Amino acid sequence: MKQIALYGKGGIGKSTTSANLSAALSLSGCDVLQIGCDPKRDSTRMLMQGRLIPTVMDLVRERGAASVTPADVVYTGFNGIRCVEAGGPEPGVGCAGRGIIATFQLLEKFGTLTGDVIVYDVLGDVVCGGFAMPMREGYAQEVYLVTSGELMSLYAANNICKAIERLSARPRSRCRLAGIICNAKNLPREEELVAEFAHRVNSHLIQYIPRDRTVQLAELDRKTVLEYEPSSEQAQRYRDLAARVMENTRFTIPTPLEIDELESLARQFV
């Protein structure tokens, strides 16, 4: 079983990339489970025909953990992909990080974490220990960073490299950086910049995904690109990503950059 986690700056397209990647993996014959680890709970929406499925934390809050069953939290979406949303507290109260930890413990107890591939789609930044949970032992060993060529997005990716570096130093930790996905804003020389960033942090650019209107159209139709327009060039990009993820063997301990290194790197590609 392959377990991968997608991290990156908020709004960069982690959920879109995750859902399309899951769809492509599923269409290639894999049994896929996608887990949204963000209180916003919209990771799996495009796999569920636009439906916001009940979250694990909502069910726990309403019924108590003891009366929640596996059937209550796992929903089958496009092409048999199993979908789970962790959910979390209302904005502004409680501790969302602890919510992720509690969700993982419950899914573990249910024996839900099975299949050929599990895709963890994690919220914007590793703000606390709870959101590092998917990277910990027993869960995702391969972390993909989603970034564009914009400095703030690279900055967030670099920050997550720090978390991976720290976690990978622990005994028995198998968490590694598996690659950088460039979800482009179609900036000039963007692919080159992100490839160079990937190289500098001791990783590689695994897939360049250009900005394409098909993605927006598919989302308006509440579908992934793979379902909405499987013959499109964009769909092919996601299939390429899926194939490369399955073949990937380059898992590294990242070497995060200092902020001024990052800035001068970005300046080279203006």
Place this chain on the structure above:
Amino acid sequence: MSLNHLPASSYRTEGCTLTGALSVTTQIRDAITVVHGPSGCTHHNFSLLHATSLDHDRVAIPPIISSGLSETEVVFGGEGALDRTLDRAISREPAAIFVLSTCIAETIGDDVAAVCNAKVGVPVIVIPTAGFLGGSFQTGVNNALVALAGMAEPSPGRKGQVNIIGEKNLEYEVDENFAEVTRLLSLLDLSVSTRFVHNLTAEEIRSVGAARLNVLRDPSLIPVGEYCKERFDIPYISGFPVGLSGTITFLESVGAACAIDPRPAIEAEHSFEQETLGDFADIAGHEISFSSLFPVQDGERAVRDIARAFRLDVIPSGTPVPVPVTPPVGITGVRRMLHRWRRAIHA
């Protein structure tokens, strides 16, 4: 943001902020203290307070209830649990409710004050006591005393007697030390108005602003003394009398603060001191060493002065004599310590 600092010892004055505050608020007989946190925070402290009072031959059930935070409240917020616990407390019709926060409540950012402010009909007083913020037991004591003093109004012009501020309610000799200070004050024709806070009702707190002088238990309470000076215009003496010379100094300071001539009191106390020296003449000239569970710091000078007054040689090979955790209060405290030294020396 407070930094990690490892305490020099596990002595409880360096312990948890929550415990310090509870040692104060549980002394209000007709109030309830709500601990907003996991039930373990309450259980530990309840046990400590209960066991300590039993150890002191008092049977007291500390009036504490817990909001019982579990993982569900940690994830979704604990304000609802606090609200329900406050209602439970209110249904018992207490004269006041003290709400003490814990590490968990402060970590998840519950707005404790907002929940408490919504309650009407009974005073609900919030005292921040999360231990991980770096405060000690003493911080909890001080925070609680300041919060309680905030319940009393200033009474300008009314100058009553003397308040005792911040007694160590968990020390074995709390009542003996209080009796000694009362005796010394009576030599100056002064009496105690409020033991702030030791075995009080919520109503009795309200008169704390009417005293002419506050006597603090020890100098770590100076922030409380300053608060009361500002709020009620009451001067303070920064500590109970320590040792022989400290007793005389205490009488001088109290006399000066209350415009009373201390000379007759000092004369009486000098003769008590002489009498004490005579009573323990049999231990003079012996060789002793100090034996204490904890490093003797604050009180070391006072204890060395006492040894010198009785012509005892303090050398490492001397007979170990017990030195109390807090230095002896007044000449009565000195006599109590000397009784124990005598037993060790003549053993």
